[in-house]
Amino acid sequence: MKAVIRGFGGYLPEKTLTNFDLEKMVETSDAWIRERTGIQVRHIASDNEYTSTLAIKAAQEALKNANMTGKDIDMVILATTTPDDTTPATAVQVQAAIQMDRGYAFDVQAACSGFMYALSIANQYILSGSVKNALVIGAETLSRIVDWSDRNTCVLFGDGAGAVVLSAATTEEEKAGTGVLDIVLHSDGNCRQLLTTTGGVSRTQTAGHVLMEGREVFRHAVTNLAEVATEVITRTGIKLSDIDFLVPHQANVRIVESTAKKLEIPMDKVILTLPEQGNTSAASIPLALFEGVKSGRLKKGQLILLDAMGGGFTWAAALIRL
Ligand code: UT7
Numbered sequence: 322m323k324a325v326i327r328g329f330g331g332y333l334p335e336k337t338l339t340n341f342d343l344e345k346m347v348e349t350s351d352a353w354i355r356e357r358t359g360i361q362v363r364h365i366a367s368d369n370e371y372t373s374t375l376a377i378k379a380a381q382e383a384l385k386n387a388n389m390t391g392k393d394i395d396m397v398i399l400a401t402t403t404p405d406d407t408t409p410a411t412a413v414q415v416q417a418a419i420q421m422d423r424g425y426a427f428d429v430q431a432a433c434s435g436f437m438y439a440l441s442i443a444n445q446y447i448l449s450g451s452v453k454n455a456l457v458i459g460a461e462t463l464s465r466i467v468d469w470s471d472r473n474t475c476v477l478f479g480d481g482a483g484a485v486v487l488s489a490a491t492t493e494e495e496k497a498g499t500g501v502l503d504i505v506l507h508s509d510g511n512c513r514q515l516l517t518t519t520g521g522v523s524r525t526q527t528a529g530h531v532l533m534e535g536r537e538v539f540r541h542a543v544t545n546l547a548e549v550a551t552e553v554i555t556r557t558g559i560k561l562s563d564i565d566f567l568v569p570h571q572a573n574v575r576i577v578e579s580t581a582k583k584l585e586i587p588m589d590k591v592i593l594t595l596p597e598q599g600n601t602s603a604a605s606i607p608l609a610l611f612e613g614v615k616s617g618r619l620k621k622g623q624l625i626l627l628d629a630m631g632g633g634f635t636w637a638a639a640l641i642r643l
Contacts, residue, residue, distance in 0.1 A: 323500030324447040326643065327454075328387025328486040331611030332378035333364040333479075333598065340476070347472040354476045359574025363479025363599030366462045371405045373414035375482035376460035379607070380415050383484040389454065391419030394486070397426035398443055399458040400435025400603040402632070403465055404428055407522050415458065424452075431508070432516070433570050433631025435459055435603030436483070437639060440627075441504040443487045450489075458484040459603035466518060468530040477572070478531070479599035483607025497642075499622075504639040505553045512541065516632035542576045545636040547583035550628045553638040561585055563624055564640075568613060570629035571595040571605040580628060592618065602631065619643060 339362045340351035354360055366375065376399055384390060397419075399412035412426035431438040436459035443455035460482035467475050490500045515537050520529030546569070554561060567586045569577050574595050581591050592613040594605070601608055606627055613619035623643045630636040 322448050322450070323490040323495055324444045324487045325490045325494050325500040326485045326641065327488045328383040328385070328389065329607070329611045329614045330379040330382030330384070330386060330484040331482065331608045332375050332382065333481045334366045334370055334375065336365045336367050337362050338365050343476055346469060347475060349472045349476055358477060359595045360476065360599045361596045364481055365464045366480040370462070372401055372403050372460045372462045373405045373411050375462070375480065376411060376415050376458050376484070377418040379460065379482035379484040380419055380456055380458055383456065383486050384419065387486040389486060391421035394419065394421050394454050394456050395424040395452040396443065396446060396455045397421070397458065398429055398439040398455065399426070399460060400429045400431065400439040401460050402430060402432055402435065402602055403462045411460065415456070431631065431635045432633055433572065433600070433602045433605065434629040434633070434635035434637045435631070436606045437504065437627060437629045437637035438506060438635070440487065440639065441506055441637070444501045444504060447487060447489050453489050455487045456484060457487050458482060459605070459607045461602045461604045463531070463602055466528050466531055471530070473535055474531045474533050477600045479601050481598060481601040481604045481608050483604050483611050485607055485610065499642050502557045502559070502640040502642060503553050504637065505549055505556065506637045507545070507549060508633045508635045510633065512634040513632070515541070516634070539573065539576060541634060542572065542630045543579045545634065546576065546580040546628050546630050549636050549638040550580065550584055550626060553640050554626070557640050559624065559640060564626050565590065565623035566613065566619060566625045567591045568606060568609045568625055568627050570631065571598065571609060572600045572630070
């Protein structure tokens with residue numbers, strides 16, 4: 322039994338914030354941001370858009386591309402660090418909006434690796450036979466918890482949502498080797514202070530603001546991303562040269578380049594959305610998948626490697642035959 326991706330979706334708010342806009346807000350420059358991160362512009366949710374607004378649009382797009390409706394879906398898992406409300410889960414807002422009148426929906430919090438954790442859970446439910454079709458979403462309004470006076474973080478993040486429909490494979494797909502081959506997850510709570518927020522519901526009764534020791538996070542990221550990718554490749558017995566595309570979490574172009582170099586994957590086989598989207602945390606991988614499919618670079622039959630790292634620390638990699 323395998324789980325296959327049947328549909329991809331994504332949504333970015335209309336409003337954008339360029340590096341030049343940021344120059345007017347904090348002491349920074351377009352040149353610094355481009356050179357140190359690769360980001361040129363990011364999308365920002367408008368006042369009446371919430372994480373659920375973005376998630377619902379991405380989910381509807383994924384359903385449309387899978388030729389399904391909410392009635393076909395058994396489970397919604399939504400990865401986010403920025404839920405609409407403390408409770409209930411943002412996933413149930415999506416459940417109601419897509420008119421899914423059965424099954425269940427819940428949120429997952431694993432920072433920038435959240436989509437990978439959600440995908441892994443959905444994959445296990447499908448492998449166990451208890452779910453046939455799952456909607457897996459990464460959605461964020463990071464702009465709501467960014468300190469817009471902190472140049473160390475405010476230039477990095479953007480808002481957006483990406484979604485996939487993950488389904489039990491047909492016999493033909495099984496035979497063709499299509500689907501999720503393996504997913505590896507890791508976390509290390511000893512590093513929790515390196516990428517955190519200044520508060521939270523229980524501790525300060527606020528959402529807090531993003532706080533990051535950039536240089537340290539960078540150092541861990543370049544090590545962990547290559548290691549976990551190598552782990553999943555070794556576990557599946559796949560040859561590096563068989564990988565068609567790397568779809569990494571989009572945190573910093575220098576991190577992506579370093580990971581690709583270590584894995585001997587040329588940059589023309591990497592989906593990069595950083596310049597136009599910034600770091601959308603849990604939404605970055607499904608948005609990159611959506612972008613890759615939309616642009617025609619990601620195609621059926623290809624072998625793709627997903628790779629993510631974020632607060633916790635959490636990090637993860639997956640190999641999928643599209
Ligand atoms: O998605 C979750 C995972 N997150 C990440 O993976 C992010 C990992 N970290 C990074 O991407 C990078 O560390 C940053 C982009 C955040 C920072 O780049 P860096 O090359 O590590 O810069 P730095 O922190 O070492 O700072 C270099 C200099 C400092 O000035 P001094 O101390 O050398 O005088 C900073 O104060 O750049 C300064 N700086 C800035 N200058 C202009 C920091 N932020 C800015 C800024 N504009 N926005």
